[in-house]
Amino acid sequence: NAGVTQTPKFRILKIGQSMTLQCTQDMNHNYMYWYRQDPGMGLKLIYYSVGAGITDKGEVPNGYNVSRSTTEDFPLRLELAAPSQTSVYFCASIQDSSSYEQYFGPGTRLTVT
Amino acid sequence: AQSVTQLDSHVSVSEGTPVLLRCNYSSSYSPSLFWYVQHPNKGLQLLLKYTSAATLVKGINGFEAEFKKSETSFHLTKPSAHMSDAAEYFCVVSDGGGSNYKLTFGKGTLLTVNP
Numbered sequence: 579n580a581g582v583t584q585t586p587k588f589r590i591l592k593i594g595q596s597m598t599l600q601c602t603q604d605m606n607h608n609y610m611y612w613y614r615q616d617p618g619m620g621l622k623l624i625y626y627s628v629g630a631g632i633t634d635k636g637e638v639p640n641g642y643n644v645s646r647s648t649t650e651d652f653p654l655r656l657e658l659a660a661p662s663q664t665s666v667y668f669c670a671s672i673q674d675s676s677s678y679e680q681y682f683g684p685g686t687r688l689t690v691t
Numbered sequence: 692a693q694s695v696t697q698l699d700s701h702v703s704v705s706e707g708t709p710v711l712l713r714c715n716y717s718s719s720y721s722p723s724l725f726w727y728v729q730h731p732n733k734g735l736q737l738l739l740k741y742t743s744a745a746t747l748v749k750g751i752n753g754f755e756a757e758f759k760k761s762e763t764s765f766h767l768t769k770p771s772a773h774m775s776d777a778a779e780y781f782c783v784v785s786d787g788g789g790s791n792y793k794l795t796f797g798k799g800t801l802l803t804v805n806p
Contacts, residue, residue: 611794618798618799620781620797620799621781622796623793623794626793628792668734672792678742679737679740682734682735682736683734
């Protein structure tokens with residue numbers, strides 16, 4: 579049982595490039611989340627999904643897109659990378675709203691220059 | 692709407708002395724409250740959670756927190772700090788349910804433990 583896995587661990591992008599951050603969980607969790615963490619700011623919710631085929635915006639969705647075609651995978655897409663997207667990105671999952679604890683992946687550190 | 696305020700961005704203690712990390716919350720409903728810990732360059736780990744059962748919650752590694760509704764607080768304590776406790780701690784609130792289940796994070800408190 580690997581839990582929540584994220585790839586890549588590190589990435590450097592040039593302004594205007596695009597990339598996809600991968601997130602996979604093997605716990606059959608329905609709810610999945612993407613956060614970004616900036617120094618001194620805690621974690622901000624980007625997008626979340628309550629099941630395959632269902633996604634919704636969080637607090638800071640601009641510049642990102644997501645899809646949820648399967649229960650296991652929840653990729654985050656950056657279409658036109660900007661320096662403001664330099665951050666550490668965490669994916670998380672939870673079985674449902676009564677389960678309480680979110681399980682976090684190890685994070686992806688992204689730098690846009 | 693829900694929000695969390697961690698009252699100290701940085702707390703420094705000596706090894707063996709008590710730890711107090713302060714957290715106040717705002718919530719429209721009966722909240723669920725959590726403390727997460729993040730060690731340097733690591734992911735987040737759940738320390739403890741309050742979900743409307745006992746108001747004094749015990750977590751891992753000797754930490755505990757007390758839910759005080761009248762003060763809208765959920766402070767994290769530990770009687771005796773250990774060097775391995777040095778990390779960043781996040782107070783987190785959720786008051787949504789169903790398809791609206793989301794967590795709101797505080798900005799974090801960095802705990803430094805001096806030998």
